[in-house]
Amino acid sequence: MLDTLIGTDIYYAAKLLAQGEAVAIPTETVYGLGCNAFDYNAVKNVFNVKGRPKNNPLIVHCYDINTVGNIAAEVPDLAYKLFERFSPGPMSIILPKVNHIPDIITAGNETVAIRIPSHPTTRQLLAMLPFPVAAPSANKFMSVSPTSALHVYKQLNGLIPYILDGGESDNGIESTVVKIEHDVIKVLRQGSITIEELQEINERVAIAEPNQKSESPGLFKKHYSPNTLVVLSTDNTIDIDYKNAALLTFGEDQESHKYKVVINLSPTGNMKEAAKNLYKYLYDLDALNLKCIVAKLLPETGLGMAINDKLKRAATHL
Ligand code: TXA
Ligand code: MG
Numbered sequence: 137m138l139d140t141l142i143g144t145d146i147y148y149a150a151k152l153l154a155q156g157e158a159v160a161i162p163t164e165t166v167y168g169l170g171c172n173a174f175d176y177n178a179v180k181n182v183f184n185v186k187g188r189p190k191n192n193p194l195i196v197h198c199y200d201i202n203t204v205g206n207i208a209a210e211v212p213d214l215a216y217k218l219f220e221r222f223s224p225g226p227m228s229i230i231l232p233k234v235n236h237i238p239d240i241i242t243a244g245n246e247t248v249a250i251r252i253p254s255h256p257t258t259r260q261l262l263a264m265l266p267f268p269v270a271a272p273s274a275n276k277f278m279s280v281s282p283t284s285a286l287h288v289y290k291q292l293n294g295l296i297p298y299i300l301d302g303g304e305s306d307n308g309i310e311s312t313v314v315k316i317e318h319d320v321i322k323v324l325r326q327g328s329i330t331i332e333e334l335q336e337i338n339e340r341v342a343i344a345e346p347n348q349k350s351e352s353p354g355l356f357k358k359h360y361s362p363n364t365l366v367v368l369s370t371d372n373t374i375d376i377d378y379k380n381a382a383l384l385t386f387g388e389d390q391e392s393h394k395y396k397v398v399i400n401l402s403p404t405g406n407m408k409e410a411a412k413n414l415y416k417y418l419y420d421l422d423a424l425n426l427k428c429i430v431a432k433l434l435p436e437t438g439l440g441m442a443i444n445d446k447l448k449r450a451a452t453h454l
Contacts, residue, residue, distance in 0.1 A: 141299070142286075142299045142301050143298065143299075143301060146257060146260050146264070146300065148298065150265055152297055152298055153172055153178075153265060156181075157171070157181075158182050158297075159298045159299070159300060160288040160292065160296060161271060162258055162285070162300060163258055164226060164253060164305060164306045164328075165226045165305055165309060165311050166281040166283055166308070166415065167273065167281075167285070167288050167299075168271030169182050169273070169274040169296070171269065171270055172267045172269070173194075173238075173269060173270040174268075175267075179238060179240045180240060182194070185295045186276060191243045194241050194270040194272050195228050195251050195313075196237070196248055196270050197250075197251050197258070197271055198250060198268040198269075199262040200223075201219050201223065204231075208231035208234065208248065209231070209233060210231065212231075212316050214321065214338060217337055217338075218314065218321070218334075218337060219252065221337055222329055223251075224254035225252070225253075225254045225311075226254075226310070226311040226327055226328035226329055227312055228251040228311045229251075229315075230314065230315040230316075231248060231250060231316075251311055255306075257302035274291070274292060274299075275287075275291050276291050279291065279362070280418045281309075282415070283415045284303070284304050284305070284416070285302075287415070304412075304416070307412065308411045309327055309328055309414060309415070309439075309446060310325065310327045310328065311327045311328060312325065312327035312328060320341070320342050321338050322342045322343075322344055323341065323343045324344045326445045330442070331343065361449070361450050361452075362418045362419070364424075364425070364426055364428060365427065365428040365429070365453070366431055366447070367430050367451055368432075368447065368448065369383075369430050369433070374428075376428060377427050381397075381428045381429070382397035383398045383399070384431045384432065385399070385401065385431075386402055386432060386434050395430070396426065399421060401434075401443075407438050407440050410439070411442070431447045431450070431451060433448075
């Protein structure tokens with residue numbers, strides 16, 4: 137395929153999607169690799185472009201709560217409350233699917249993940265289309281999710297025709313993926329909506345253990361990994377050559393003088409800023425071809441929990 141184009145033409149993106157092509161789309165979390173959720177071949181192509189195993193289902197993106205009814209067979213009260221509170225926004229809810237959602241989207245499951253994104257460009261696009269858009273993050277399988285058109289280009293140039301540029305993603309980490317089990321909100325993937333925010337809607341919130349593949353195949357232990365080795369600062373099993381290492385840190389740091397490069401996710405200790413910078417800095421650091429990136433974990437509250445979860449997976453060397 138020819139070089140991938142980057143542009144801001146929503147009509148062109150809509151036309152390509154309607155023709156069954158894969159198009160990268162901006163969202164408030166990370167960029168997605170979108171396709172027509174009802175077109176089997178278009179969905180299959182997205183799996184191929186990403187190099188993603190078919191047992192890992194995709195999130196279906198739709199315009200509003202009314203269109204959720206075309207995708208979900210049933211919306212329990214608690215799911216409805218979550219949509220009302222957090223949508224449009226970074227919340228993906230697993231619900232029973234209607235029959236005409238192709239099996240390839242759900243990896244053969246009877247459930248489908250649904251999200252109503254808030255990015256204005258993608259909302260305009262969704263409003264224009266007669267079908268919902270299935271979209272995984274627009275990166276190669278297991279690598280770092282893109283938060284800008286350029287990140288997508290670095291990973292997928294030549295593999296897709298168009299990247300719809302909507303600027304940098306505001307949140308910088310993925311949506312929170314939840315499932316409703318009776319009166320419990322079960323978090324299958326931590327993300328932009330924090331556990332504390334979920335607890336404001338429903339007291340009982342549980343976090344799924346990593347690698348419970350049967351529940352959410354995307355919860356692989358290794359994920360979000362740049363090419364450069366990532367090591368947690370608490371890991372003392374690996375000898376670090378500081379002259380060839382970068383420190384990815386947060387807040388005040390006393391150790392930073394030892395390293396060749398230091399990047400601070402948020403010098404003032406702001407977790408929202410840290411989330412926005414996380415993947416961007418991993419891309420930046422990866423481009424330096426150092427021996428390793430030493431990552432310091434954040435305090436385990438609020439967005440810090442989700443950021444730490446991503447850092448731990450980036451540092452899993454399987
Ligand atoms: O923020 C986001 O969610 C981004 C943007 C583009 O919307 N999308 C994204 O998609 O991160 P992806 O495919 O990279 O991750 C989707 C996650 C995976 O962990 C997948 O296993 C899980 O959601 N998932 C999707 N459908 C599921 C289902 N039916 N049951 C359980 N888990 C599901
Ligand atoms: Mg992903």
